[in-house]
Amino acid sequence: MATAPKKRTQGGPSAAKPKRSAAPVRSAPKARATAEASITLSSKNYSAWSLRGWLIAKLAGLDFDEVMVSPDDANARKEILLLSPSILVPCLTHGGIKVWDTLAIGEYLNEVKPDAGLLPTDIAARAHCRAICGEMHSGFSSLRSALPMNLKGDFPGYKVWARAEGDIERIAAIWHECATKYGGPFLFGKKPCIADAMYAPVVTRFLTYHVAIDRVCSAYCKQIMAMPEMKEWIAAAKLEQEDIEELNMEF
Numbered sequence: 001m002a003t004a005p006k007k008r009t010q011g012g013p014s015a016a017k018p019k020r021s022a023a024p025v026r027s028a029p030k031a032r033a034t035a036e037a038s039i040t041l042s043s044k045n046y047s048a049w050s051l052r053g054w055l056i057a058k059l060a061g062l063d064f065d066e067v068m069v070s071p072d073d074a075n076a077r078k079e080i081l082l083l084s085p086s087i088l089v090p091c092l093t094h095g096g097i098k099v100w101d102t103l104a105i106g107e108y109l110n111e112v113k114p115d116a117g118l119l120p121t122d123i124a125a126r127a128h129c130r131a132i133c134g135e136m137h138s139g140f141s142s143l144r145s146a147l148p149m150n151l152k153g154d155f156p157g158y159k160v161w162a163r164a165e166g167d168i169e170r171i172a173a174i175w176h177e178c179a180t181k182y183g184g185p186f187l188f189g190k191k192p193c194i195a196d197a198m199y200a201p202v203v204t205r206f207l208t209y210h211v212a213i214d215r216v217c218s219a220y221c222k223q224i225m226a227m228p229e230m231k232e233w234i235a236a237a238k239l240e241q242e243d244i245e246e247l248n249m250e251f
């Protein structure tokens with residue numbers, strides 16, 4: 001695994017007075033550290049895509065700096081545009097190459113770090129892995145809007161919107177199929193891969209909103225939450241100052 005990333009913040013002149021930014025921009029960018037790459041991230045508490053990209057980079061063993069950006073702040077958005085052509089996080093910069101979009105980051109890092117095991121070695125398992133990553137990337141919008149990632153939150157008795165139930169059932173079916181085919185404890189066997197990073201924010205949502213899940217899914221959730229990388233991310237999320245009260249969709 002990579003050493004702990006160095007943290008940098010990114011922001012414009014308005015940085016001193018964030019309004020409701022989840023990841024307040026604190027200072028002008030500092031001199032570049034020695035890491036081989038950097039990743040733009042926003043809130044560790046709310047940004048599910050930031051978590052996915054960060055986790056993939058960690059699993060790749062990449063040495064990277066974190067560049068925290070505040071997508072809520074107009075000036076910071078201009079800065080993000082320079083850092084990420086989609087104005088979305090995460091965006092990886094590695095040796096002058098910019099990769100935005102989490103799946104593209106995963107595929108790129110799999111090429112750069114072929115021994116990291118980001119994708120399964122078996123071609124059929126690899127195809128399966130890509131298919132369920134694709135499902136996560138382009139789907140489950142009901143779940144994502146009904147149960148936004150909120151690592152500091154804890155909502156026992158939360159009423160899950162009926163349309164999100166369908167997504168939850170499909171995700172449980174995916175996890176079951178993987179457990180049966182590959183034997184766990186991770187989706188594709190003994191080591192976590194890109195698919196586990198893609199589904200990690202689903203795990204945290206299930207726990208935050210106390211979603212009723214069966215024994216197999218619950219064991220998988222425990223496995224993800226026990227990962228040192230997850231512990232590191234969640235500890236940092238809990239230290240974040242700002243809360244977004246009106247949050248009602250995936251951020």
Ligand SMILES: N[C@@H](CCC(=O)N[C@@H](CS)C(=O)NCC(=O)O)C(=O)O
Nearest residue numbers: 047048049071088089101102103251
């Ligand atoms: N499909 C993109 C999704 C990225 C995304 O939606 N990122 C959100 C944060 S979780 C974002 O940057 N939002 C910024 C904004 O809406 O201003 C990916 O795979 O990376």
